[in-house]
Amino acid sequence: MRSIMVLNSKGGSGKSTVATSIASYYAAQGNKVMLVDLDPQASSLEWLSARPSGRSSITGFDGSAGHFRVPRNADYVVYDTPAAVHGRELSDNLRRAQSIIIPVLPSPIDMRAATPFIQKVLDNGRVARKEARVALIANRCRENYNIYHQLDTYLRKVRKAPFISVLRETQNYVRAAERGLGIFELAPYSVRKDLDQWDPIIRWLNSKRSQPLG
Numbered sequence: 359m360r361s362i363m364v365l366n367s368k369g370g371s372g373k374s375t376v377a378t379s380i381a382s383y384y385a386a387q388g389n390k391v392m393l394v395d396l397d398p399q400a401s402s403l404e405w406l407s408a409r410p411s412g413r414s415s416i417t418g419f420d421g422s423a424g425h426f427r428v429p430r431n432a433d434y435v436v437y438d439t440p441a442a443v444h445g446r447e448l449s450d451n452l453r454r455a456q457s458i459i460i461p462v463l464p465s466p467i468d469m470r471a472a473t474p475f476i477q478k479v480l481d482n483g484r485v486a487r488k489e490a491r492v493a494l495i496a497n498r499c500r501e502n503y504n505i506y507h508q509l510d511t512y513l514r515k516v517r518k519a520p521f522i523s524v525l526r527e528t529q530n531y532v533r534a535a536e537r538g539l540g541i542f543e544l545a546p547y548s549v550r551k552d553l554d555q556w557d558p559i560i561r562w563l564n565s566k567r568s569q570p571l572g
């Protein structure tokens with residue numbers, strides 16, 4: 359079983375968007391996928407309730423109330439998480455994940471907020487021992503936007519976590535989310551650029567680089 363968690367202390371950075379995209383990707387590949395929503399706002403579960411019945415099924419699970427056990431028969435467990443998780447709650451969450459993706463927005467406020475958060479994740483014992491692996495992605499980027507270059511420089515400096523991709527700002531994510539779909543499930547001609555941007559993320563998730571050492 360693979361467990362993948364999407365984390366950032368800031369709201370609006372794209373955690374639910376990225377988590378639902380990953381869940382729908384693996385479901386569409388024929389895997390048994392559980393989407394565990396640790397956020398009481400339950401965006402991922404709402405997304406799931408909008409999902410058309412003809413699409414590959416994903417099992418939703420409300421994990422916001424604390425202690426729970428994930429059934430062992432899932433191939434992939436994808437965790438969406440709330441904002442502002444620190445301390446004990448953060449280390450409890452990190453214990454559940456093999457692979458952690460942190461989406462960061464290219465704005466000065468978000469970059470500043472992300473810095474100590476990423477450091478806290480990297481300082482976590484399991485992460486430091488590579489029992490859980492971390493990757494960074496930039497989300498909602500407009501490439502002609504100067505701040506993007508700042509984010510690029512900044513994320514590449516976080517040497518212990520690879521900066522694996524940049525997702526552009528596009529209504530495709532909004533449209534997909536409204537319909538309970540992932541970006542991979544929209545008409546291919548409209549999302550070609552986005553699929554190219556997802557390619558390194560999927561490659562990372564499918565590689566040993568995202569999995570516990572040893």
Ligand SMILES: Nc1ncnc2c1ncn2[C@@H]1O[C@H](COP(=O)(O)OP(=O)(O)O)[C@@H](O)[C@H]1O
Pocket residue numbers: 368369370371372373374375376401497498499525526527528529531532535
């Ligand atoms: N790459 C993107 N392009 C356009 N809109 C996006 C993108 N990523 C996220 N969004 C939108 O931004 C808002 C916040 O994203 P969301 O995934 O809910 O963030 P979080 O879960 O971190 O709070 C949502 O309305 C979502 O549809």
Ligand SMILES: [Mg+2]
Pocket residue numbers: 373374375397401438439
């Ligand atoms: Mg969310």
